[in-house]
Amino acid sequence: MAGSAPVTTVVRRTGVTSLHVFCLVLVVAILARPWLEQVLLAPVVRTAATVFVAVCVQALPFLVLGVLLSGAIAAFVSPAVLRRVLPDRPGRAVPVAGVAGMALPGCECASVPVARRLIGQGVPDAVALTFLLAAPAVNPVVLVATAVAFPGEPGMVVARGLGSLATACVMGWLWQRVGRAEWIADRARRAVEPAVGGGRWAVLAxxxxxxxxxAGGFLVVGALVAAVLSVLVPPAWLDALAGQLVLAVLVLAVLAVLLALCSEADAFVAASLSVLPLLPRLVFLVVGPAVDVKLIALQAGAFGRGFAARFAPATFVVAVLCAVGAGLLVIGAR
Structure with missing residues (x-):
């Protein structure tokens, strides 16, 4: 009919939404309130909650400081600065890139795109990969956090710095010797222009x-694991693991890969495992920032799956060996 308004058909979507889930959880919580009160007041739960809150509260300031520094670097420091100060010979540039990690801190997630940008700007692969491993492991925020987490054990700070720096340099030199250009995807060699819009402060924020x-999500996961280990794992198991130094080293090395903690917060999780000797906990701190499940995924996306399949296992072995060597040299087998 002329002049009549168009008919609008409203299609109602059916299905479970987040509101339905919330209402269901709320109803279950109300019905189960007496049981929940008994559970939450149990000594085991209170102990776990204390450990969880302690790890989060101790680590959060360093995590915030770390991400602020990472944002400032992304906004105000160009990777071209590092390229200009590197020596021409890759063999000499590798340790320089490792030490540069102290001046240009960043988390593991931030170091992957920076390394890719360096490769896209023509920096040798070995040098960029050295910086990728060094930046999240030897920067001042991580070392200060380690000192706070291990009061009275300055050797842990020195050993972590040496072990992480050695891991980065050895992997850089190893890649220079046996690495092949075709192992890195072509997309990583294309110059990556930083995103613009909103200015540098917007990039920082x-x-x-x-x-x-x-990183906050991984911190919560790590704190939960530390809390669970503190109450569910029988003390006899940890005592037995503490008496098997080699086994403890291997277990904590694998745990570091699986937990994928942020390097600004992992020291507090390691400190909570006070039953274990210092050497396995040092391995945990050196391996974590070098290779973990989230880093493997990020490296596969940035440099290709072939690269990640070769680089991650080699980094794991080198990190364990460097951590053990630095630990035996600085803190001994304890």
Whole structure:
């Protein structure tokens, strides 16, 4: 009919939404309130909650400081600065890139795109990969956090710095000797232009927000694991593991890969495992920032799956050996 208004058909979507889930959880919580009160007041739960809160509260300031520094670097420091100060010969540039990690700190997630940008700007692969491993492991935020987590044990700070720096340099030299250009995907060699829009302060805020959300989740997971281990694992198991130094080293090395903690917060999780000797906990701190499940995924996306399949296992072995060597040299077998 002329002049009549168009008929609008409203299609109602059916299905389970987040509101339905929330209501269901709320109803279950109300019905199960007496049982929940008994569970939450149990000594085991209170102990686990204390450990969880302690790890989060201790680590959070260093995590925030780390992501702010990472955001500032993304906004105000160009990777071209590192390229200009590197020596021409890759063999000499590798340790320089490792030491540069102290001046240009960043979390593991941030170091992957920076390394890719370096490769895209023509920096030798070995040098960029050295920086990738060094930046999240030997920067001042991580070392200060380690000192706070292990009061009275300055050797842990020195051993962690030496072990992480050695891991980065050895992997750089190893890649220079046996690495092949075709192992890195072609997309990583294309120059990556930084995103623009909103100015440098907007870049800082967005980078810090992204890193905080990402790393904060891993911190919560790590704190939960530390809390669970503190109450569910029988003390006899930890005592037995503490008496088997080689086994403890291997177990904590694998645990570091699986937990994928942020390097600004992992020291507090390691400190909570006080029953174990210092050497296995040092291995945990050196292996974690060098290779873990999230880093393997990020490296596969940035440099290709073939690269990750070769680089990650080699890094794991080198990190364990360097951590054990630095630990025996600085803190001994304890």
């Amino acid at each position: 967005e980078t810090a927000r992204h890193d905080l959300v990402s």
